[in-house]
Amino acid sequence: MEEMIDNTQVLEEDTQKGRFLTFSLDKESYGIEIKYVTEIIGLQEITEVPELPDYIKGIINLRGKIIPVMDIRLRFKKSEKEYNDRTCVIVLEVQDISIGIIVDTVSEVLTIPEEDIVEPPQMNTNYKNRYIKNIGKVASEVKLLIDCEKLLTEDEMEELNESL
Amino acid sequence: MSGTYSNEPMLDMFIFETSQLIEQLEQIILASEKETGFNSHAINDIFRIMHTIKGSSAMMMFNDISTVSHAIEDIFYFLREENPENIDCSKLSDLVLEAVDYIKDEVDKIKAGEDTSNNPSELIETLKEFLANLKSENKSISLEIKEQPKEKPQYYISPDKTASNNYKHTYKAVIYFDEGCEMENIRAYTIIHNIKDITSDYHFFPMDIIDNDESCEVIRKEGFQIYFKTDKSYEEMHEFFMQTIFLRDLELTELEDDEYKKIAETKETEVEEIKVLSSEPIKVPKLDDEEKIVIDKSRQTAISSQSFISVSVTKLDQLMDLVGEMVVAEAMVIQNPDLQGLELDNFQKAARQLNKITNEIQDVVMSIRMVALSATFLKMHRIVRDMSRKLNKEVELEIIGEDTEVDKNIIEHISDPLMHLVRNAIDHGIEPRKERLAKAKEAKGTVTLEAKNAGNDVLVMVKDDGRGLDKSKIYKKAKEKGLVFKNEDEMTDREIFNLILVPGFSTKANVSEFSGRGVGMDVVARNIESVGGSIIVDSQLDKGTIITMKIPLTLAIIDGMIIKVGKSSYTIPTISIKESFRPKQEDIITDPDGREMIMVRGQCYPILRLHNFYKIHTDVTSFTDGIFIMVEEDEKSLCIFVDELLGQQQVVVKALPNYIQKYRKIKGLAGCTLLGDGSISLILDVGELIKL
Amino acid sequence: MKRILIVDDAAFMRLAIRKALEKNNFEVVGEAANGLEAVKKYIELKPDAVTLDITMEEMTGIDALRVILRSDPNAKVIMISAMGQEAMVREALINGAKSFIVKPFKDEQVIKVLNQVLEM
Numbered sequence: 001m002e003e004m005i006d007n008t009q010v011l012e013e014d015t016q017k018g019r020f021l022t023f024s025l026d027k028e029s030y031g032i033e034i035k036y037v038t039e040i041i042g043l044q045e046i047t048e049v050p051e052l053p054d055y056i057k058g059i060i061n062l063r064g065k066i067i068p069v070m071d072i073r074l075r076f077k078k079s080e081k082e083y084n085d086r087t088c089v090i091v092l093e094v095q096d097i098s099i100g101i102i103v104d105t106v107s108e109v110l111t112i113p114e115e116d117i118v119e120p121p122q123m124n125t126n127y128k129n130r131y132i133k134n135i136g137k138v139a140s141e142v143k144l145l146i147d148c149e150k151l152l153t154e155d156e157m158e159e160l161n162e163s164l
Numbered sequence: 165m166s167g168t169y170s171n172e173p174m175l176d177m178f179i180f181e182t183s184q185l186i187e188q189l190e191q192i193i194l195a196s197e198k199e200t201g202f203n204s205h206a207i208n209d210i211f212r213i214m215h216t217i218k219g220s221s222a223m224m225m226f227n228d229i230s231t232v233s234h235a236i237e238d239i240f241y242f243l244r245e246e247n248p249e250n251i252d253c254s255k256l257s258d259l260v261l262e263a264v265d266y267i268k269d270e271v272d273k274i275k276a277g278e279d280t281s282n283n284p285s286e287l288i289e290t291l292k293e294f295l296a297n298l299k300s301e302n303k304s305i306s307l308e309i310k311e312q313p314k315e316k317p318q319y320y321i322s323p324d325k326t327a328s329n330n331y332k333h334t335y336k337a338v339i340y341f342d343e344g345c346e347m348e349n350i351r352a353y354t355i356i357h358n359i360k361d362i363t364s365d366y367h368f369f370p371m372d373i374i375d376n377d378e379s380c381e382v383i384r385k386e387g388f389q390i391y392f393k394t395d396k397s398y399e400e401m402h403e404f405f406m407q408t409i410f411l412r413d414l415e416l417t418e419l420e421d422d423e424y425k426k427i428a429e430t431k432e433t434e435v436e437e438i439k440v441l442s443s444e445p446i447k448v449p450k451l452d453d454e455e456k457i458v459i460d461k462s463r464q465t466a467i468s469s470q471s472f473i474s475v476s477v478t479k480l481d482q483l484m485d486l487v488g489e490m491v492v493a494e495a496m497v498i499q500n501p502d503l504q505g506l507e508l509d510n511f512q513k514a515a516r517q518l519n520k521i522t523n524e525i526q527d528v529v530m531s532i533r534m535v536a537l538s539a540t541f542l543k544m545h546r547i548v549r550d551m552s553r554k555l556n557k558e559v560e561l562e563i564i565g566e567d568t569e570v571d572k573n574i575i576e577h578i579s580d581p582l583m584h585l586v587r588n589a590i591d592h593g594i595e596p597r598k599e600r601l602a603k604a605k606e607a608k609g610t611v612t613l614e615a616k617n618a619g620n621d622v623l624v625m626v627k628d629d630g631r632g633l634d635k636s637k638i639y640k641k642a643k644e645k646g647l648v649f650k651n652e653d654e655m656t657d658r659e660i661f662n663l664i665l666v667p668g669f670s671t672k673a674n675v676s677e678f679s680g681r682g683v684g685m686d687v688v689a690r691n692i693e694s695v696g697g698s699i700i701v702d703s704q705l706d707k708g709t710i711i712t713m714k715i716p717l718t719l720a721i722i723d724g725m726i727i728k729v730g731k732s733s734y735t736i737p738t739i740s741i742k743e744s745f746r747p748k749q750e751d752i753i754t755d756p757d758g759r760e761m762i763m764v765r766g767q768c769y770p771i772l773r774l775h776n777f778y779k780i781h782t783d784v785t786s787f788t789d790g791i792f793i794m795v796e797e798d799e800k801s802l803c804i805f806v807d808e809l810l811g812q813q814q815v816v817v818k819a820l821p822n823y824i825q826k827y828r829k830i831k832g833l834a835g836c837t838l839l840g841d842g843s844i845s846l847i848l849d850v851g852e853l854i855k856l
Numbered sequence: 857m858k859r860i861l862i863v864d865d866a867a868f869m870r871l872a873i874r875k876a877l878e879k880n881n882f883e884v885v886g887e888a889a890n891g892l893e894a895v896k897k898y899i900e901l902k903p904d905a906v907t908l909d910i911t912m913e914e915m916t917g918i919d920a921l922r923v924i925l926r927s928d929p930n931a932k933v934i935m936i937s938a939m940g941q942e943a944m945v946r947e948a949l950i951n952g953a954k955s956f957i958v959k960p961f962k963d964e965q966v967i968k969v970l971n972q973v974l975e976m
Contacts (some may be wrong), residue, residue, distance in 0.1 A: 045843060047732065047733075047836075047843065047844040047845075047846070048731075048732055048780070049820070049824060049830065049833075049846065050777075050778035050779060050780070050830060050833075051778070051828065051830045051831065052824065052827065052828075052830075053827075056824070056827070059820070059821060059824070059836065059844055060844070061838055061842055061843070061844055064485075064489060064838065066818055066820070066821055066836055066838070066844060067821050067823075068821045068823045068824050096822060097821075097822050097823045097826075098821065098822075098823075099821070099823050152823065173871065174868070174871060174872060174875065177867060177868045177871045178868050180867075181866060181867050181868045182868075211911075212865070212911055212912075212913065215911050215938060216865060216866040216868075216869075216911075218938065219866065219869060219938050219959040219960070220866055220868040220869060222959060222960035223868070223869070223872055223959060223960040223961070225960075234940075237940075238940075241940075342965075342968075344962070344965075345958070345965065346939065346958035347937070347939075347942055347945060347956070347958050349942065350942050350945045350946055350949070350956070353946055353949065354949050354955070357949060357950065407972070407976065409954075409955040409968070409969050409972045409973070410965070410968065410969070474867065
């Protein structure tokens with residue numbers, strides 16, 4: 001039963017390594033590992049769902065599949081901005097969760113070599129940096145590389161802190 | 165859905181089939197226990213089941229499962245072949261059940277994608293010991309012969325030595341088999357079996373290729389050697405050997421006659437025992453008899469074996485989804501706004517036909533997913549057995565209506581609650597023997613599982629004839645824990661009994677091994693509610709308790725009323741809607757606490773403003789601008805205030821996305837659905853809204 | 857394409873053999889879950905070869921083998937056996953089985969035996 005070991009996935013992940021989808025929020029530029037990104041779509045009609053945090057705008061119909069959408073500006077505690085025709089939804093799949101991330105606009109796909117990726121400075125443990133896994137250097141610019149798993153899972157802690 | 169584990173169909177099949185077999189096995193053991201012994205049928209079945217599991221698990225390289233099943237297979241092989249008289253049946257049952265549990269556990273782990281590292285060596289030792297004891301206690305002559313110490317591999321001398329000299333050629337062949345082809349001795353035997361057609365003068369080494377497993381090792385290492393004389397040419401013989409299956413290597417050399425003699429003689433002196441390999445005549449039963457058997461048996465099995473196939477649940481789910489989409493698409497076509505106001509007689513006719521067919525397809529697909537509760541019920545036998553043994557209570561399990569069918573998805577959700585209820589019934593319900601006798605009850609307690617259809621619901625009941633629930637005790641306890649605010653005499657019996665379903669309530673101070681485990685009735689209730697069901701508790705002191713689970717037949721497609729609040733659309737299951745109406749302002753009452761109520765035909769109903777409840781922005785806030793929908797469940801009613809009704813249609817119930825479910829359970833929402841125009845509507849959980 | 861009938865009481869085993877065969881350009885013309893069904897399917901489908909499990913309900917592989925060979929003396933039957941069934945394998949061979957495979961097997965073993973048996 002040697003066939004059971006699926007090599008293709010390993011290979012695929014290899015070619016995706018070090019590749020990031022970048023987008024800008026205000027002055028900062030962020031990157032998401034391409035392996036989590038399944039597609040980028042334009043903004044769609046969002047159905048609001050009650051009792052959710054403000055950054056979860058609701059759910060959308062992605063060709064018959066219903067997924068939640070998160071406004072990354074609100075997630076990062078930035079001011080809300082009205083959506084326009086440049087607004088995009090980046091569809092991520094992290095573990096078994098599908099979710100759309102609403103961003104102002106996407107920039108490009110970049111390859112950042114491993115040696116140009118460093119850990120974020122430790123001293124700065126404020127809110128925004130909680131979801132930043134690494135920092136990538138591209139020419140003179142800095143890309144904040146998002147920790148997708150934390151982005152989707154670290155709600156309870158936050159909830160707790162808010163209710164205290 | 166448990167579709168999260170590997171998509172590998174082999175693994176799925178393994179898990180599916182092994183689980184089924186294990187369940188079967190468990191039933192056989194329990195049935196045998198009742199009969200106080202294993203009949204030959206049971207022994208055969210157990211042997212076959214273990215044999216199958218052994219093979220499959222070895223293929224999947226789950227070696228621990230394979231070894232455990234092998235050990236049991238060995239025991240039942242012995243039972244089958246030797247028919248011993250002294251068997252400790254109860255111990256054997258325990259052992260097999262232990263193995264059943266082990267395999268179940270491992271399969272669960274495989275299903276969950278976890279490591280299957282539980283070492284079964286202790287269990288295997290016990291099983292082997294059991295077999296050894298069994299053998300020594302039931303020594304028979306045939307066994308003693310089998311167990312004689314094996315001689316070292318010997319040469320075999322062909323029975324007919326006199327006819328040898330007439331052959332023209334003498335050869336030596338050494339045959340090597342492929343690594344891992346297994347049973348090399350039998351493969352060697354195949355060659356000897358075939359060579360008999362060519363010559364009667366042959367010797368081979370190792371000789372004991374039938375009963376001695378060690379010969380395998382020798383053949384693997386040194387090859388299988390044959391010395392023989394024949395009239396055939398080298399080429400012919402080469403071709404003969406090349407036909408050998410799993411042949412890795414062949415050394416065929418022609419020998420001088422002297423050399424052959426020498427070998428034949430020396431070998432002969434070494435031989436201590438000559439076994440005569442008679443080419444036994446093939447025993448073919450008389451044709452007539454056998455054909456009769458074939459025909460007889462075919463009558464019995466033709467239907468059962470040919471008309472069923474197994475289909476993976478994932479495929480069924482896909483089919484269900486597709487049918488759902490189809491229903492929506494159909495609505496999109498038939499109710500298309502482009503058609504509005506047109507006179508389309510033929511179109512309408514065709515549309516009705518289409519509608520009829522889609523409805524039928526839907527019914528059929530639904531029925532495919534329906535599974536009888538019998539398997540779930542049968543599982544309870546084991547629990548009753550284990551519990552009554554450990555608690556030393558005599559309990560009989562009675563099963564009624566196990567043919568009742570429910571959706572496959574629902575079965576998965578009620579299995580655990582049911583188990584818990586049965587445990588509770590035995591642990592807390594059924595009294596110890598003495599107490600029962602003192603109450604003039606039969607010494608043996610009875611737990612009854614019953615299922616029956618009731619409209620769109622299935623009722624599953626767990627009944628016991630035990631001590632029943634003590635109303636005032638329950639009330640006192642609930643009061644102490646601050647779970648109740650009304651006075652006892654203001655509450656109906658049912659209301660009081662239902663307190664045991666409230667989180668934080670647990671009637672027993674001493675948590676026993678079985679019912680304890682940190683799971684209370686509230687978890688059971690929540691499980692059932694998660695599939696849209698509910699629980700009703702009835703009890704009579706010293707007579708017993710009945711816990712009824714009311715479960716919807718299916719979850720997948722419902723008739724829904726689509727409503728609008730602000731910009732959002734919600735769906736209310738039509739089945740729970742009593743009526744919708746526009747209120748008159750004078751019917752609205754507001755009580756001193758600000759609670760709004762409405763009078764309808766002299767009855768007073770509470771009002772739920774959906775926009776307030778979910779904080780939805782809408783301009784329709786005055787009752788006279790919107791509309792009321794009166795919903796009812798469990799004899800309780802509520803009037804939901806919404807902006808407007810959009811229409812009625814069948815909707816496919818979809819779960820809310822994982823991410824949201826993980827985040828929190830949203831009060832009053834059962835799921836969501838896609839409407840004809842592709843927009844999303846949230847489905848309200850009426851039962852939950854009423855309870856608020 | 858050679859047409860094969862698979863006989864095994866375990867659906868898992870049938871799937872395992874089917875996968876091995878289909879990957880290697882054999883056509884699986886049918887499956888049977890017991891000896892009786894095997895005989896009926898053999899007569900109905902006339903496959904080029906049969907893989908036949910030994911331990912089965914209704915009619916064991918050995919009995920099925922006998923009946924199949926009586927209906928078609930040239931039938932190419934390969935027994936699927938498990939460790940510890942040496943005696944039964946031998947009985948099958950005496951009764952005319954062409955060869956056998958021992959569980960757990962590898963795909964290539966099944967293919968190799970089939971190819972060789974089909975050439976006979």
